Amino acid sequence: MKYTRNAAERAHEILRKRRITAETEQRDRSLIAFSIAPEIKTMLGTLDKKRFELLRSIGSGNASTSEAVYKLRDETERINRSISEILVSNGFSPDYIDYHYTCPKCHDTGYRDGERCQCLTELLNKLTIEDLNGLCGMKIHSFEEFRLDYYPDEVIDGDNARQRMTVVYNNCKGYAEEFGADSDSLFFYGPTGLGKTFLSSCIAGEVMKKGSSVVFFSVPSLFSQLEDEHFGRSDSKTMDILMSADLVILDDLGSEFRTKFTESKLYEIINGRMNLDKPVIVSTNLSIRDLHEMYNERLISRIIMKFAPMPFIGRDIRQILRINSVK
Numbered sequence: 001m002k003y004t005r006n007a008a009e010r011a012h013e014i015l016r017k018r019r020i021t022a023e024t025e026q027r028d029r030s031l032i033a034f035s036i037a038p039e040i041k042t043m044l045g046t047l048d049k050k051r052f053e054l055l056r057s058i059g060s061g062n063a064s065t066s067e068a069v070y071k072l073r074d075e076t077e078r079i080n081r082s083i084s085e086i087l088v089s090n091g092f093s094p095d096y097i098d099y100h101y102t103c104p105k106c107h108d109t110g111y112r113d114g115e116r117c118q119c120l121t122e123l124l125n126k127l128t129i130e131d132l133n134g135l136c137g138m139k140i141h142s143f144e145e146f147r148l149d150y151y152p153d154e155v156i157d158g159d160n161a162r163q164r165m166t167v168v169y170n171n172c173k174g175y176a177e178e179f180g181a182d183s184d185s186l187f188f189y190g191p192t193g194l195g196k197t198f199l200s201s202c203i204a205g206e207v208m209k210k211g212s213s214v215v216f217f218s219v220p221s222l223f224s225q226l227e228d229e230h231f232g233r234s235d236s237k238t239m240d241i242l243m244s245a246d247l248v249i250l251d252d253l254g255s256e257f258r259t260k261f262t263e264s265k266l267y268e269i270i271n272g273r274m275n276l277d278k279p280v281i282v283s284t285n286l287s288i289r290d291l292h293e294m295y296n297e298r299l300i301s302r303i304i305m306k307f308a309p310m311p312f313i314g315r316d317i318r319q320i321l322r323i324n325s326v327k
């Protein structure tokens with residue numbers, strides 16, 4: 001994945017703050033431990049003195065380096081064991097005065113043995129996806145903002161709209177709360193203005209809050225981005241991001257200008273994610289019949305067979321809001 005420069009800067013800043021926090025907290029804990037068991041401070045002082053002596057004797061050629069290093073290692077282990085015992089006998093955990101880094105592997109530096117640590121890669125992925133979502137201009141909503149009273153308590157297309165949408169709302173909320181690698185793909189369909197984008201963004205917000213990566217694209221803007229990359233006008237790697245994100249949301253399928261390019265990319269995204277067993281949420285204002293007429297059968301059958309269907313019914317909420325504002 002190609003990372004944005006902003007993501008790289010933010011990732012290093014986050015690591016720097018993690019290091020400062022680990023160091024400050026270690027210092028505070030040490031002061032507490034020293035005040036209760038002052039002998040710990042004395043023992044650490046002895047260890048420092050021995051280290052200094054070792055360096056001096058190696059520097060002056062008075063000691064065999066390997067022998068001195070072994071001796072110091074044994075001594076360090078012995079003193080650390082004693083300190084742990086004193087800590088435990090005073091009611092502390094044995095590692096109370098150690099540094100507690102977020103990533104014990106790289107000590108929050110982001111690098112280990114000259115290689116990038118997994119923690120930095122995860123941060124870069126997450127922040128790059130956030131940047132890209134920022135570029136999409138999607139507004140993230142929360143489930144608390146969702147208004148079921150906008151859906152009429154009447155039968156539309158053979159179903160009570162409010163009851164149907166209560167089920168859809170609860171399913172979406174449950175989906176977001178329990179989101180994980182084995183979550184299903186969802187297919188939102190129904191006429192325009194019924195809250196498909198809104199509920200998608202509620203799911204995105206909740207899933208991101210839990211630390212999973214979400215890519216949210218309106219289908220037309222996704223294709224203009226992919227075309228820019230295809231024709232060398234942008235060096236982003238959107239396909240990589242679409243394959244690696246934990247959840248991909250493709251909003252408003254059918255509103256894009258369709259070409260052979262868009263059709264093949266769409267199939268590549270849906271099929272690629274299905275092969276990786278990674279969930280996708282697709283929403284459309286089109287009817288199932290329109291989809292069959294407009295798209296390749298292979299693509300539509302994948303969506304219909306593999307995605308959990310969520311039919312949205314009601315009256316156009318934007319129109320209801322306009323009428324209410326005039327009243």
Ligand SMILES: [Zn+2]
Pocket residue numbers: 103104105106107108109110111117118119120
């Ligand atoms: Zn790390």
